Amino acid sequence: MHGWQVTFFTHQSARHRGRPMGEWLVQLARELGLRGATLVPAEEGFGHNGRLHAARFFELAEQPMEVVMALSEEESQRLFERLQAEDVHLFYVKAPVEFGTLGEASA
Template identity: 55%
Template sequence: MKGYQITFFTQQNRRFDYKPLSEWLLYTAKSLGLRGATIVPASEGFGRHQQIHSAHFFELADQPQEVVMAVTDEEAARLFAHLEALKIQIFYIKTPAEFGITGEAADDA
């Protein structure tokens, strides 16, 4: 199947609708019927303002996070229309991708 890998970049302490933004994105993807999404914690990074964000032993609030999704053209359009309607500002990378499932059909978790 052809589509896109979309990766959103945020931090643990960014919130939308009283939830961490990464969690909100995950559940929004589910509610929009997307195929799946994964939150990936990172140890350190910096963004457009050149500020270092990192996971510290005593404070994880500033920990960088990625939310990664593999979507079709239609799913990407639905997702970005939803984000635009809510005026959410978040950095992303949208890369053309081929995706699918290998092997025999099995129950997924």
């Protein structure tokens, strides 16, 4: 199948509707019936403003987070329409990909 890999970049202290942004995005993916989402904690990074975000013992709130999804065109449209309706401010990368599943599902 051809579609999109969408990666959202945020950090642990970013919130939407009172929840950590990364967790909210994963829950939104479930709510929309998307095929999956993975929340990935990162060690450190910096954004467009040059500010460093890092996972340090006393600064876990600044830990960078990524949420990665593989989506069909229709799923991508539904997701981005919902994000716009929610007025979410996030940086993302959207790249064309081929994806699928190999083998049979285990019990």
